[in-house]
Amino acid sequence: xxxxxxxxxxxxxxxxxxxxxxxxxxxxxxxxxxxxxxxxxxxxxxxxxxxxxxxxxxxxxxxxxxxxxxxxxxxxxxxxxxxxxxxxxxxxxxxxxxxxxxxxxxxxxxxxxxxxxxxxxxxxxxxxxxxxxxxxxxxxxxxxxxxxxxxxxxxxxxxxxxxxxxxxxxxxxxxxxxxxxxxxxxxxxxxxxxxxxxxxxxxxxxxxxxxxxxxxxxxxxxxxxxxxxxxxxxxxxxxxxxxxxxxxxxxxxxxxxxxxxxxxxxxxxxxxxxxxxxxxxxxxxxxxxxxxxxxxxxxxxxxxxxxxxxxxxxxxxxxxxxxxxxxxxxxxxxxxxxxxxxxxxxxxxxxxxxxxxxxxxxxxxxxxxxxxxxxxxxxxxxxxxxxxxxxxxxxxxxxxxxxxxxxxxxxxxxxxxxxxxxxxxxxxxxxxxxxxxxxxxxxxxxxxxxxxxxxxxxxxxxxxxxxxxxxxxxxxxxxxxxxxxxxxxxxxxxxxxxxxxxxxxxxxxxxxxxxxxxxxxxxxxxxxxxxxxxxxxxxxxxxxxxxxxxxxxxxxxxxxxxxxxxxxxxxxxxxxxxxxxxxxxxxxxxxxxxxxxxxxxxxxxxxxxxxxxxxxxxxxxxxxxxxxxxxxxxxxxxxxxxxxxxxxxxxxxxxxxxxxx
Amino acid sequence: xxxxxxxxxxxxxxxxxxxxxxxxxxxxxxxxxxxxxxxxxxxxxxxxxxxxxxxxxxxxxxxxxxxxxxxxxxxxxxxxxxxxxxxxxxxxxxxxxxxxxxxxxxxxxxxxxxxxxxxxxxxxxxxxxxxxxxxxxxxxxxxxxxxxxxxxxxxxxxxxxx
Numbered sequence: 001x002x003x004x005x006x007x008x009x010x011x012x013x014x015x016x017x018x019x020x021x022x023x024x025x026x027x028x029x030x031x032x033x034x035x036x037x038x039x040x041x042x043x044x045x046x047x048x049x050x051x052x053x054x055x056x057x058x059x060x061x062x063x064x065x066x067x068x069x070x071x072x073x074x075x076x077x078x079x080x081x082x083x084x085x086x087x088x089x090x091x092x093x094x095x096x097x098x099x100x101x102x103x104x105x106x107x108x109x110x111x112x113x114x115x116x117x118x119x120x121x122x123x124x125x126x127x128x129x130x131x132x133x134x135x136x137x138x139x140x141x142x143x144x145x146x147x148x149x150x151x152x153x154x155x156x157x158x159x160x161x162x163x164x165x166x167x168x169x170x171x172x173x174x175x176x177x178x179x180x181x182x183x184x185x186x187x188x189x190x191x192x193x194x195x196x197x198x199x200x201x202x203x204x205x206x207x208x209x210x211x212x213x214x215x216x217x218x219x220x221x222x223x224x225x226x227x228x229x230x231x232x233x234x235x236x237x238x239x240x241x242x243x244x245x246x247x248x249x250x251x252x253x254x255x256x257x258x259x260x261x262x263x264x265x266x267x268x269x270x271x272x273x274x275x276x277x278x279x280x281x282x283x284x285x286x287x288x289x290x291x292x293x294x295x296x297x298x299x300x301x302x303x304x305x306x307x308x309x310x311x312x313x314x315x316x317x318x319x320x321x322x323x324x325x326x327x328x329x330x331x332x333x334x335x336x337x338x339x340x341x342x343x344x345x346x347x348x349x350x351x352x353x354x355x356x357x358x359x360x361x362x363x364x365x366x367x368x369x370x371x372x373x374x375x376x377x378x379x380x381x382x383x384x385x386x387x388x389x390x391x392x393x394x395x396x397x398x399x400x401x402x403x404x405x406x407x408x409x410x411x412x413x414x415x416x417x418x419x420x421x422x423x424x425x426x427x428x429x430x431x432x433x434x435x436x437x438x439x440x441x442x443x444x445x446x447x448x449x450x451x452x453x454x455x456x457x458x459x460x461x462x463x464x465x466x467x468x469x470x471x472x473x474x475x476x477x478x479x480x481x482x483x484x485x486x487x488x489x490x491x492x493x494x495x496x497x498x499x500x501x502x503x504x505x506x507x508x509x510x511x512x513x514x515x516x517x518x519x520x521x522x523x524x525x526x527x528x529x530x531x532x533x534x535x536x537x538x539x540x541x542x543x544x545x546x547x548x549x550x551x552x553x554x555x556x557x558x559x560x561x562x563x564x565x566x567x568x569x570x571x572x573x574x575x576x577x578x579x580x581x582x583x584x585x586x587x588x589x590x591x592x593x594x595x596x597x598x599x600x601x602x603x604x605x606x607x608x609x610x611x612x613x614x615x616x617x618x619x620x621x622x623x624x625x626x627x628x629x630x631x632x633x634x635x636x637x638x639x640x641x642x643x644x645x646x647x648x649x650x651x652x653x654x655x656x657x658x659x660x661x
Numbered sequence: 662x663x664x665x666x667x668x669x670x671x672x673x674x675x676x677x678x679x680x681x682x683x684x685x686x687x688x689x690x691x692x693x694x695x696x697x698x699x700x701x702x703x704x705x706x707x708x709x710x711x712x713x714x715x716x717x718x719x720x721x722x723x724x725x726x727x728x729x730x731x732x733x734x735x736x737x738x739x740x741x742x743x744x745x746x747x748x749x750x751x752x753x754x755x756x757x758x759x760x761x762x763x764x765x766x767x768x769x770x771x772x773x774x775x776x777x778x779x780x781x782x783x784x785x786x787x788x789x790x791x792x793x794x795x796x797x798x799x800x801x802x803x804x805x806x807x808x809x810x811x812x813x814x815x816x817x818x819x820x821x822x823x
Binding site: 367598 | 664667670671674675678679682686688689690692693695696697698715727728731749750751754755
């Protein structure tokens, strides 16, 4: 019964979304305030219905209702509760339901918090948002209904793929979807602006917090996925350049570009056309990601259930929304008035550079991801892997990172590059020291690596220097500077913190990629091996039972400088349902890097085990950097001027402080 | 600077970046692309020793031989052709006889495929699409192990009851 209620609520939400698409839009055209006013309650009701629907499916998973086909295919009664719940979105149907729930959530958030939006804009935005929800609700109901019942229910489910039974992965999809779908708000705002033929600084101010929230979720979602892949797949790597990873990375790049171009639009009314286009493209890339993941056109390690009918349907949605919005864009582009002038060397100029590099880099990733499809059309089967991206994406990031710290030091309209470089002298020195220190500590590795580490330090130091400069440390008394520091706008702090996170990530990526050590060997119990400054003694290999698996685990006593630092237990697990083997890595975390151990197969004569050891220096900085970026975004989001629905700022700034952003 | 000049700088810079990126892409495509072949392709197309490619197919039943140390030998087949593969390393968890596999490496002079990477997928019922498609083109019937997880609800119920 509860399952049927969920199904029914989903159908009702489709009806509500349909009303929300048509009525407010029509109202906005004929200027009827009552019709436009229906958008807000419709958005809230749509959210409520989808919440009921999602809760019903979750209920079916929690109580293991095996009369529901989706639960049978993806759950098992022996699974721990958290994985029964995460199983809801661990499959195609459930994840699509989560997708529309997120769409409704963002729409309702605009309805509820966008109290300072003009009525007409709000009506159009919510109508466009609802039209996306209509498309996906129809998709779910016709091709991937999670509420389908079985005529003869089995006693037990088939279980969730065991490698998905993991805490990081339980929360990876919700964040990722919040990010993907959050970009739909920017898209809806862009389409509404095109329909009305009007954009201004206020438009950018309304769009930015939503884009920022989506970007934060994407950042966290992608890094969670990367972290999971690192410790769960027993491979020791953190990024595969797999098509599905790229599918999440491209919207991130576009969203990052959009965040920066929206600043220019908000402050200087320039780059309007570009910002609108970027808002459309960012969400289009999200939709394309959904298509790539679910249609099975590309070979990927993350494949959802592959069904051509679904692929065609999503392709239809993709063509409709991307084609429709781009046509609208081409038609209405000329209606958008161009704004402020600026010199190439200026804050605007630096943000344009950011946009050009990010979008071109996004283009190279797009090309690499789709090239195998293109080649297949001509009868070739091939794969594009990490070497391609190292040759294309990485060189484009280098100038971006070099220019990054300079941007915030340049003034709007016309900047002083010489002054900016002088103020960054300390950062340059620190970067130089980092490069020299890297060479001194490790002699091996590619020549580019010390340079890349210096680049990361340059970005981090630049972020700190910017804040110090704004607070006038060194110019005025420390106490005054400290007071100024607390008075700085949150968005300025947020920018600096996020940029600092980027620097951390760059250092982590460079150190891990260039200086990781790998060793593969056969070990018998009692044997000791020296590796990357550690001594590992294999005490023994034994077996034990977990809640829904049996495992064989090796016990390593890890010592460093004669002191025992860790007991690592890498294991090979065999899950009960579905019967599938997984490896659990044993990882020892130290400030300088991770010691990563994997237990391999036993030798044919039974006297030893294959063991893989990795040492990944500073690898944690990659995910820590992402978390710092998330925090920076959050700081920026709490800025009074950006807060959605906040009244005009009333707090007075310290006298001589100009708002920089 | 006039508005026109500023615009020229903006457009010139963007086009320049795009041109550089295109060059990078072209070079990368020339040097980094890895082709995918099935075992019968290897025989038909007479792929030269030393050329890097991806070999995909099924792990032949009874072909896996583990040597002492971390060396493993197995055969990849599409039931028409078979190529022997030698791999130094720890095989992925989902590597099994009769299952789909993709190995990357090169042939040596004796026709042995020396793999440096062996990929198996996250899900054991999942078959890499290139493998599935190639095998289908060659008229190979896929066994139960190759069934996609996209089975319909009815099939799912059946699979559980069996």
